[in-house]
Amino acid sequence: MGIAERKQEEKQEMTKRILDGARKVFLEKGYEQTSMRNIANEINYSPGLLYFYFKDKGEIFHELHREGFRLLLSQLMVLNKVADPFERLKAMGHVFIEFAQHNKDYYNLMFIVEVPAKMPESSGFMIAQEAISLLASTVKECQQKGRFKDMDVEYFTFMILSTLHGICALFCKDRTASFVNKTNEELMLHGYECFIALLEKS
Amino acid sequence: MGIAERKQEEKQEMTKRILDGARKVFLEKGYEQTSMRNIANEINYSPGLLYFYFKDKGEIFHELHREGFRLLLSQLMVLNKVADPFERLKAMGHVFIEFAQHNKDYYNLMFIVEVPAKMPESSGFMIAQEAISLLASTVKECQQKGRFKDMDVEYFTFMILSTLHGICALFCKDRTASFVNKTNEELMLHGYECFIALLEKS
DNA sequence: TGTTTTATTGAACAGTGTTCAATAAGTTTG
């Protein structure tokens, strides 16, 4: 059955080729501004072919969505070596913000773009949930060391994620203009440091 | 010059008619899903006419954008009667979150949708800045009463806005699925209460 | 070889934002 094997490999190669093209165009022009024809042109195939490998534009989005989370997770995992949970939590925030700054379009795809179809929990958001869990378990560890007393872990985690996301979303959607005389980097960094200051007193 | 006057009134009426139609369709179907033809149909005029009164879809967006901020501001202004600045600050957050919950599409337009063109600071974001200023001055008042010591007002304000926006943006874009067994309302309310708890200790 | 699967194309459909010549309506002049 060597042929069937090779066939499957070729199919995977084509899938990869499409995703490579899609990623390039997506990250260059953003989600809405990217058309299926753009992607097809990028890899010199006809638009119709994309529908042989993917159900629709949403499914391509979906794949890149997961790719983004894998990338973020890999950067967060590095912090596992930080022993103190509170130090780790603080660093996670920095990594999160830097991820958004350096991967604006991935961030958009992951957290802001309208989710195309109802992504089944089975495949789609599993990886997102993994990132949340990482945050939540760190919060729990902090709590075991006496921090954030009497706080519900889930709500507290949601609040932390909200703050981080708020900082990044305002940045991604250019809603920082009202704060004059400050660069985006300054705003995000010092804004987050204000939040850390709050956490430290708790 | 009675005719010229009436003419101008008629022009304003038509402008209003278009905005009324646009608002209805926009808030029904969201920004991206609304087409110029949809709007034209809604008010029983041809698509081309819209371009006689507005430069493009972006300008209509722009007008509704300001409308949204006027609405939000009017709700925040009610809190001016609250004497204690910290109580007022806390209430502002609640109002902000409730505004997002009840005006999801306005919120989208105001804080999330890609700004079409570079809105000139002169007309476009002036009203947004007004809302920020209201928040900032409340923070400053708090500080004068001894709260949030040694915090930069602008960064601290940005941080608060980020938290609020994060809560609302996750809600608006359906990124709350990772927190199971909790309704959106519970998450948002109790998440915000966690944040208030942090503020109270500061 | 011929038959059957599989992969690929490109035209077509219904939709989008936008432009613009034609026309209708209203106002101002002769």
Add this chain to the structure above:
DNA sequence: CAAACTTATTGAACACTGTTCAATAAAACA
């Protein structure tokens, strides 16, 4: 009142969008 001029309105057209699908080319199997 009629002609000239402005202004408002139309609808067809352009170039684009995501998606489908019959036709076809290529490869695998018999």
